[in-house]
Amino acid sequence: MAKSSEESPSRRTFMMVVIGLISTVIGIALAVPILGAVLNPLFRKRDIVWTKLGKISDLNLKPLNPTFVPVYFRVKEGWSVNTLPRQVVVVKQVNGDLLFFSNQCTHLGCPLHWIASRQKFLCPCHGGMFNATGQVVGGPPPRPLYQWVHKFGSDKDTVYIQNKFKDNPKDRGI
Amino acid sequence: MFKQIQNWFDERIGLTKVIEEFNGERIPRRGGWAYTFGSLLAFLFTVQVVTGIFLLFYYVPYFPIARNATYFLKHHVVFGNILLGIHLWGAFTMIFFILIHMARVYFSGAYKKPREMQWVAGMVLFSVVVILGLTGYMLVGNENSWWTINVLTNVASHTPFIGGFIREIAKGGTETSVLTMQHIFAVHVWLLPIVVIMFIPIHLFLIRKTGHQGMALEYKNSKISEDDEKRWLKPDGTVPFFPDQFYKDMIVSLVVFAIIYILAVYVGAPIGPMYRPLALHFAPEADWYFLANEELLKYFPGHGLIIFSTFLIPSIGFGILFLIPFIDRTKERSPFKRPAATVLGILFLLLLVYLTLIGGEPKAPATV
Numbered sequence: 001m002a003k004s005s006e007e008s009p010s011r012r013t014f015m016m017v018v019i020g021l022i023s024t025v026i027g028i029a030l031a032v033p034i035l036g037a038v039l040n041p042l043f044r045k046r047d048i049v050w051t052k053l054g055k056i057s058d059l060n061l062k063p064l065n066p067t068f069v070p071v072y073f074r075v076k077e078g079w080s081v082n083t084l085p086r087q088v089v090v091v092k093q094v095n096g097d098l099l100f101f102s103n104q105c106t107h108l109g110c111p112l113h114w115i116a117s118r119q120k121f122l123c124p125c126h127g128g129m130f131n132a133t134g135q136v137v138g139g140p141p142p143r144p145l146y147q148w149v150h151k152f153g154s155d156k157d158t159v160y161i162q163n164k165f166k167d168n169p170k171d172r173g174i
Numbered sequence: 175m176f177k178q179i180q181n182w183f184d185e186r187i188g189l190t191k192v193i194e195e196f197n198g199e200r201i202p203r204r205g206g207w208a209y210t211f212g213s214l215l216a217f218l219f220t221v222q223v224v225t226g227i228f229l230l231f232y233y234v235p236y237f238p239i240a241r242n243a244t245y246f247l248k249h250h251v252v253f254g255n256i257l258l259g260i261h262l263w264g265a266f267t268m269i270f271f272i273l274i275h276m277a278r279v280y281f282s283g284a285y286k287k288p289r290e291m292q293w294v295a296g297m298v299l300f301s302v303v304v305i306l307g308l309t310g311y312m313l314v315g316n317e318n319s320w321w322t323i324n325v326l327t328n329v330a331s332h333t334p335f336i337g338g339f340i341r342e343i344a345k346g347g348t349e350t351s352v353l354t355m356q357h358i359f360a361v362h363v364w365l366l367p368i369v370v371i372m373f374i375p376i377h378l379f380l381i382r383k384t385g386h387q388g389m390a391l392e393y394k395n396s397k398i399s400e401d402d403e404k405r406w407l408k409p410d411g412t413v414p415f416f417p418d419q420f421y422k423d424m425i426v427s428l429v430v431f432a433i434i435y436i437l438a439v440y441v442g443a444p445i446g447p448m449y450r451p452l453a454l455h456f457a458p459e460a461d462w463y464f465l466a467n468e469e470l471l472k473y474f475p476g477h478g479l480i481i482f483s484t485f486l487i488p489s490i491g492f493g494i495l496f497l498i499p500f501i502d503r504t505k506e507r508s509p510f511k512r513p514a515a516t517v518l519g520i521l522f523l524l525l526l527v528y529l530t531l532i533g534g535e536p537k538a539p540a541t542v
Contacts, residue, residue, distance in 0.1 A: 038343060039343060040346075041342045041343055041345070041346050041347045041353070042339060042342055042343065044347065046347070046348055068454060070452050075349070077347060077349060077351035077352055077353065078346060078347065078351060078352050078353040078356075079352070080352055082351060082352065084349065084451070085451045085452050086451065086452075087451075087452060087454075103454075104324075107328075107471075107480070108324075108325045108328040108329060108471065108484075109321075109324040109325055109328045110321060110324075110325060110458055111321070111453065111454070111456055111458075113454065113455055113457075114454075124456070124457030124458065125321075125325065125457070125458055125468075125471075126468075126471045126472040127472050139472070139475060140471065140472060140473070140474060140475045140476070140480060140483070141475070142475075142476055142477040142480050143477065170331060170337070170338050171338060171342070171348055172328065172331070172341075172348075173324075173341075173345065173347075173348040173349045173350060174348075174349060
């Protein structure tokens with residue numbers, strides 16, 4: 001019969017090592033699939049699509065007068081394909097160039113309001129302010145408005161938008 | 175008959191003795207009403223678990239449907255409005271009384287040696303309950319839920335180095351999607367309640383282990399000098415937990431439960447409109463317990479400073495709260511004999527109330 005731990009100190013050490021090893025093995029074996037489930041989003045590729053926004057000539061843009069145009073992205077998210085309705089803020093600059101902003105505040109992502117009387121975008125959450133060209137003019141936002149990745153069609157009038165921001169190093173969601 | 179059943183159990187496991195031991199714990203006498211908050215919180219948590227389980231009979235954690243499921247529960251299920259109302263107002267009440275409980279413990283110096291770990295266990299419970307509140311707010315699936323998810327995950331993304339990963343893991347991807355709701359649901363319904371269920375016994379065990387120590391007023395007639403640690407082991411008078419303290423606990427629980435019930439029936443749980451991602455004039459609002467932090471986010475402009483409001487101040491604040499027993503290691507317990515701690519505590523509470531009040535004011539843009 002094997003000695004009990006009380007009779008032999010080395011036997012006690014052996015038992016403790018075995019207990020520790022068994023716990024470690026079971027722990028690691030469980031942790032691997034759990035970590036896989038938790039960290040899965042980091043390994044997934046984002047579904048990027050081009051979506052038609054519409055014709056610029058239909059918008060009757062006036063300089064520095066933002067127009068909110070909805071865009072509907074059909075993207076795969078997890079196990080389902082969903083429609084993500086988003087606002088594209090189209091701004092015609094004085095020189096005629098077009099800017100395609102997101103209406104999400106660059107501070108923490110609240111939906112911006114365009115206040116025509118003040119010629120500013122205001123954030124209802126923490127008081128961020130942007131001017132019509134997307135520059136921060138007050139409040140906590142750390143950077144100018146996000147711009148959608150966009151391209152013009154062959155007719156130089158139809159605009160396509162990607163569900164992605166330009167210059168978005170931290171990969172903030174749209 | 176009852177006696178026979180009791181005997182049957184006693185012969186085998188000595189049940190009566192176990193119960194007597196648990197119920198017979200001596201509790202300091204004078205501050206009886208001030209010691210009811212802990213039991214009250216245990217009671218409120220039980221109510222949350224019970225109502226929460228039955229809310230699950232109807233709830234669906236899927237973004238466009240979640241809000242309608244909640245709406246159905248409130249308007250079409252018999253007494254569903256009461257069930258939902260109790261869960262909501264119970265949560266608010268719980269967070270409120272945790273703050274009261276913490277303030278009571280802080281001002282009476284009850285976190286001092288040998289009770290340091292009890293404070294730490296309590297802080298774990300506090301943090302988890304606040305996150306439970308926030309995730310619950312997200313699960314309603316209305317407009318505020320959507321923006322709360324976005325804002326809070328963006329706040330988390332300002333954590334140094336790993337912020338972006340935290341946001342992506344929490345959301346289950348870069349967008350707020352079906353997976354986001356599923357994750358929040360799992361966290362709110364399984365993960366965090368289990369942490370609470372584990373830490374409540376630890377919290378209770380530690381109280382029982384460190385013995386009956388009360389507030390300074392329990393030792394008014396004590397002959398042992400104030401520097402002696404033994405002084406805090408002998409209150410002037412004690413009563414058994416059952417029924418003396420339990421009786422007070424029950425009265426407080428009943429009063430609070432009655433308030434929750436009245437609020438549930440007559441105010442109910444506001445559900446709000448369905449999430450409209452294209453709405454142009456929606457101003458998201460946070461729950462009342464988050465308003466102080468929300469207000470903090472308005473200061474600290476620009477790239478370099480944003481980390482102060484999103485990460486540094488909240489985490490340092492929480493860190494200090496966690497470590498209070500290790501920072502303040504003096505033996506003095508009476509709030510009047512340690513003015514620095516008392517004044518700091520009062521100032522902190524006033525700051526919290528002030529930030530909450532101005533954080534709750536209507537925000538400028540919507541009214542311009």
